[in-house]
Amino acid sequence: MNIDWRGLEKIDLGTGLLDRQVNGPKQHPVGKVDDLELTERDGRIEVTALILGTAALRERVPRGFRWLLRAGFLFGGGSDQTRRIGFDQIKVVDSDVEVTSQAAESAESETERRLRRFIARIPGAEDESQ
Amino acid sequence: MKASDLLASHVTGPGGDRVGVVIDVRARIEDRGRLILEGLVLGRRPLRLFGYERRAERGPFLLERFESFLHRGTKFANMDQLEISETGQVRLKVGWDALPHITEI
Amino acid sequence: MKRILMLTLGVLTAIGGFVDIGDIVANATIGARYGLGLLWVLTLGVIGICAFAEMSGRIVAVSGRPVFDLIRERLGPRVALVNLAGSFLATLLTLAAQIGGVAVVIQLASGIPHVVWVIPAGLALWLVIWFVKFQRIEQVLGLSGLAVGVFGAAIWWLDPDWGALAGQALSLGPAPDEPVPTYFYYAVTLFAATMTPYEVFFFSSGGAEEHWSRKDLGIQRANVLLGFPLGGVLSVGIAGAAAVTLLPLGMDAETLGQVLLPAGIAFGLAGMAVAMFGFFACMTGAAFETSMSCGYALAQFFGWAWGKRERPKRAARFHMSVAVVIVAAIAIVQTGVDPVMVTEVSLVASAVALPLTYLPILMVANDRVYLGRHVNGRFGNAVGTVIMVVVVVAAIAAVPLMIATGMGA
Numbered sequence: 187m188n189i190d191w192r193g194l195e196k197i198d199l200g201t202g203l204l205d206r207q208v209n210g211p212k213q214h215p216v217g218k219v220d221d222l223e224l225t226e227r228d229g230r231i232e233v234t235a236l237i238l239g240t241a242a243l244r245e246r247v248p249r250g251f252r253w254l255l256r257a258g259f260l261f262g263g264g265s266d267q268t269r270r271i272g273f274d275q276i277k278v279v280d281s282d283v284e285v286t287s288q289a290a291e292s293a294e295s296e297t298e299r300r301l302r303r304f305i306a307r308i309p310g311a312e313d314e315s316q
Numbered sequence: 317m318k319a320s321d322l323l324a325s326h327v328t329g330p331g332g333d334r335v336g337v338v339i340d341v342r343a344r345i346e347d348r349g350r351l352i353l354e355g356l357v358l359g360r361r362p363l364r365l366f367g368y369e370r371r372a373e374r375g376p377f378l379l380e381r382f383e384s385f386l387h388r389g390t391k392f393a394n395m396d397q398l399e400i401s402e403t404g405q406v407r408l409k410v411g412w413d414a415l416p417h418i419t420e421i
Numbered sequence: 422m423k424r425i426l427m428l429t430l431g432v433l434t435a436i437g438g439f440v441d442i443g444d445i446v447a448n449a450t451i452g453a454r455y456g457l458g459l460l461w462v463l464t465l466g467v468i469g470i471c472a473f474a475e476m477s478g479r480i481v482a483v484s485g486r487p488v489f490d491l492i493r494e495r496l497g498p499r500v501a502l503v504n505l506a507g508s509f510l511a512t513l514l515t516l517a518a519q520i521g522g523v524a525v526v527i528q529l530a531s532g533i534p535h536v537v538w539v540i541p542a543g544l545a546l547w548l549v550i551w552f553v554k555f556q557r558i559e560q561v562l563g564l565s566g567l568a569v570g571v572f573g574a575a576i577w578w579l580d581p582d583w584g585a586l587a588g589q590a591l592s593l594g595p596a597p598d599e600p601v602p603t604y605f606y607y608a609v610t611l612f613a614a615t616m617t618p619y620e621v622f623f624f625s626s627g628g629a630e631e632h633w634s635r636k637d638l639g640i641q642r643a644n645v646l647l648g649f650p651l652g653g654v655l656s657v658g659i660a661g662a663a664a665v666t667l668l669p670l671g672m673d674a675e676t677l678g679q680v681l682l683p684a685g686i687a688f689g690l691a692g693m694a695v696a697m698f699g700f701f702a703c704m705t706g707a708a709f710e711t712s713m714s715c716g717y718a719l720a721q722f723f724g725w726a727w728g729k730r731e732r733p734k735r736a737a738r739f740h741m742s743v744a745v746v747i748v749a750a751i752a753i754v755q756t757g758v759d760p761v762m763v764t765e766v767s768l769v770a771s772a773v774a775l776p777l778t779y780l781p782i783l784m785v786a787n788d789r790v791y792l793g794r795h796v797n798g799r800f801g802n803a804v805g806t807v808i809m810v811v812v813v814v815a816a817i818a819a820v821p822l823m824i825a826t827g828m829g830a
Contacts, residue, residue, distance in 0.1 A: 189349025192790070198357065199319050200340040201367050205494040205501075207724060213485055214735070218493070218724035222319035224353070231400070233343060233351035237318065240723065246320050246498050254506050261719055261742040273351070281484040281791045298725065301737035310552055311734040364497055366784065375787040376802040376809075 190278040199233070207282040208238060208271070210290025216271075217295065219283060221246065223270065236276070236283065238293055239268035263301045269293040321404025324362050328407050335412050337362045339390060355394035356406065357418055359387065365418075391415035427640055429563035430627050431648020434474070436566040437710030438620035439466075440655050440703045442522030442677070443515065443764025445569075447614060448656050449680040451607055452663030453673055456589035458596070460657065462608045466615025467653040469808040471645050473616070473779050476786040476797070476805070477625040478641040482633040484791040487625040488782060489721030495781035504618075504777040505722050507770050509715055512619045513746060514767035516711035517753035520546070521760035522704045525677050530697055536755075543751040546708050547744055555630045555729045562706035566655075568699030573658030575687035581665040589664070606822040606829045609815050610765065613772035615653070616812070619714035621778065626717040630730050638795065662687075675761070712750070716743040765828060772819035775812045783809060 197203060199222060208216045217238035225234040240259075244252055259265050275289035285293070305311050322338050329335040340357040357365065366375075366383040393415050399407040408415075451459055477488050493501040524538035549558060595604035624645075633641055662683035673679065677700070684696035720727035720739045727739040754760065783805045786797045797805065 187348050187350060191345050191349055194345060196342060196344050196354065197351070198340040198342050198365060198367070200323055200497075201365050204319060204323075205498060207486070207490050207494075214731070215720075215724055215726045220498075220724075224317045224319060224322070226317070226402075231317075231353040231395075233319075233353070238724070242318075242320070243498060243723075245318075246323075247502060248499060251499055251502055254502050258505070258719060258723065261715075261745045262723065262725065262738040263741050266723075273349075276349070281486050282490075295725075295738075298737055301741055302734050305737045305740060306734045308551075308733075312732060313552075366495075367788075376783060376797075376806045378806050379784065 187274045187276075189273070189276045192278065192280045194279075203233075203279070203283070206279075208236060208293075209282050209284055211284075211287045213282075214290065216285065216290045216293050217266070217269070218243070220268075234273055236271040236273075236285075237268060238271065239266040239295070241265065241268045262297075264297045266295045266297055269295070317400075317402060317404050322356070322400070322406065325404055325406055327356075327358055328405075329412060330407075330409060335408060336360050336391075338406060339363065340365055342392065353395060355392055356398060357390060357392055358408075358415070359390040363387065363390075365390075387418065390418050392418045426560050428644050428647050429560045430624065430631060431474075431644030431646075432566070432651055433559050433563035433648075433706050434620055434624045434627065434710065435470075435648045435652025436563065436655070436703050437623065437707040438470070438617055438649075439615050439652055440566065440569060440659075441515065441707030441711075441764075442518050442700075442704050442760060443768065444614050444656065445522075445659060445680055445700065445703070446675065446677065446761045447607075447610065447765070448660040449663040449667070450673070450675065451611065452660030453667040455595070455599070455604070455607070456664040456668055457586055457657070457661060458589045458592055459604075459608055459611055459660075460590040461593055462611045463615060463653055463656060463660075465811065466612045467649050468804070469612075469811065470616050470620060471649045472801070472804045472808055473782055474621055474624045474649065475642055475645045476782050476801070477621045478628050478633070478645060479638060479795055480782070480785055480791060481625040481628045482637055482641050483635055483793065483795050485629065486785070486791065487629055487717065487721055488621050488778070489718050491781040491785045492778060493722055495784055496777060500777060501722060504774050505718055507774040508618045508622070508778065509718055511617070511767035511770040511774065512622075512711045512715050512718070513749060514753070514763050514770075515617075515619070516708055516715065516746065517750040518760035518764045518767075519704045519708040519711065520747075520750050521754040522677065523701060523708065524754070525760075526697055526701045526704065529678060529681070539751055539754050542708075543747050546705070546712065547747050550709065550712065550729075550743060551733065551740070555627070558709055559627070562702055562709060565702035566699060566706050567651075568695050569655050569703055570658060571684050571688065571692055571695045571699060572662040573654065575683050575692065576658065576661045576665055578687045579665055579683075586661065586664065600826075602822060603826045603829055605818070606826040609772055609819050609822055610768045610829070612811070612815050613768045613775065613819065616775060616779075617768075617771045618774055618778040619711055619718075621782065622714040622717050622721075623710045626713070626721075626728060630728050632730070635795075712743050712746050715746040716740070769819050769823050773816050776809070776816050779809060779812055 220242040221237035223235035271289045278284040339359045343351045344354045523542045524535035527538045528535040666683040684692035725738045726736040
């Protein structure tokens with residue numbers, strides 16, 4: 187593990203790490219830090235993984251607001267399953283969390299993959315970015 | 317355990333009564349970038365931190381003053397002063413008033 | 422010419438922000454009722470949007486983070502979700518109004534009833550978004566929208582009583598016979614219209630679409646300082662033209678046809694044609710801005726890949742949501758609801774969501790982790806803080822004023 191924290195010595199998880207954007211190489215979005223995995227080891231608690239996915243996000247939103255999340259799915263093609271990115275896959279943390287390309291690949295949302303297959307059939311979907 | 321289990325979770329005092337909530341989880345960065353929990357930021361009410369109490373640079377003056385005011389009673393407890401269960405239940409081993417204010421770290 | 426084309430993002434954002442159908446009619450209504458009496462509100466709003474668009478443009482250029490990323494990470498998922506719900510709804514309603522408005526303009530030009538044009542307009546919008554480059558859309562719509570400058574020209578042409586106009590502009594309160602709450606209701610909605618959240622969603626995401634980086638800070642700033650004041654001038658032109666022609670006649674300006682009148686009075690049929698073309702371009706620009714902003718806000722809240730800068734199939738959920746939003750907007754228009762009334766309601770919703778959008782921007786604009794040495798200076802913070810206070814006051818006053826005045830009746 188060798189994460190570049192850009193000179194930070196301490197961090198508050200709620201303000202400084204949770205809800206941040208997780209990007210793969212070339213700033214391609216993977217998801218948000220929806221939750222964090224904490225592991226107890228040798229009497230200390232360590233943050234060991236990022237958890238991405240709307241199932242994890244649901245837990246952090248009070249019950250009364252969860253229908254809003256479901257409404258959001260209507261537009262974006264459904265909810266996400268939970269994915270895990272181990273801390274050893276993180277490269278840099280500054281205004282976003284940059285992970286390795288393997289992590290970005292494997293943590294890609296299944297919903298995004300599914301929709302991609304559908305959208306790829308529309309002419310123009312392969313066109314160079316515009 | 318997940319961070320969401322800890323955040324906003326109720327904190328019970330040494331006497332077993334509810335004393336506050338977990339506002340944030342503070343961690344230190346060790347060699348090679350591992351994140352080890354150092355303690356919990358505790359408060360009476362579940363308000364967010366803005367981050368000004370830790371940063372060197374100044375934000376808009378009024379906003380900083382506002383955050384100071386909102387968090388005038390917010391405390392920090394290090395890991396020795398806490399008992400955290402596997403499911404994220406938090407018990408304070410010392411009295412609330414014995415805890416330092418967050419800016420005094 | 423190339424240099425001018427680099428500044429069209431600011432112009433388009435402004436046009437889509439406050440020269441869209443809701444604002445076109447609102448400006449004319451306000452002009453017909455108060456003359457230039459609310460100019461101070463427009464000025465305040467333009468200063469506000471300049472300050473915050475510049476901050477959001479700077480943040481995206483230096484750190485790559487668009488506005489909704491900032492909202493979620495600073496305010497947390499629950500508050501960000503509330504903002505998302507409110508802004509998304511308001512933006513969707515505005516989109517519906519634009520599509521309805523475009524159909525009405527085509528009806529005015531062709532005589533064929535507007536109901537026929539709604540689905541084609543929505544479909545054409547989606548096709549343009551899917552196939553045409555972001556920069557091309559931005560440049561064409563940004564430049565064509567300037568045609569509404571014909572209203573400002575009309576004021577000049579009609580050689581009005583400049584003293585009276587200046588008198589209206591400089592009076593900071595309503596005329597003695599005008600009810601005060603209604604005056605302030607219009608003030609709040611005009612302010613909210615000038616600072617609608619989707620403007621910064623679009624400007625910051627648009628900056629990323631334009632691949633702005635640290636070296637583009639000058640261009641970014643020029644976009645802001647040219648685009649938004651220009652949008653303000655175009656707005657004032659519409660209000661002023663109504664003030665000069667309709668106010669003395671005691672005429673209202675509630676339909677698009679009535680709003681067009683001053684251009685016709687000054688320049689005849691040619692003036693009407695230019696004005697209609699300008700409206701068409703502005704509303705299409707607003708439709709583009711609002712539909713993309715719905716996609717940007719949703720994608721940036723959930724963390725999806727977004728934007729036309731990715732191949733469409735690499736940002737599947739973003740494109741899907743833009744398509745669904747357009748379909749939803751078409752459905753809303755087809756219910757026959759009055760698009761202008763719809764934007765008025767959405768303005769009140771926007772006013773309430775304003776603090777939740779602008780506070781995170783102000784906070785991050787001071788964060789060195791994001792901006793390094795490009796953080797706000799003292800002047801920037803002073804302006805930002807003053808505007809924040811106004812935004813909070815407007816947010817608190819919006820709903821009570823709406824109820825008390827029956828939406829400005």
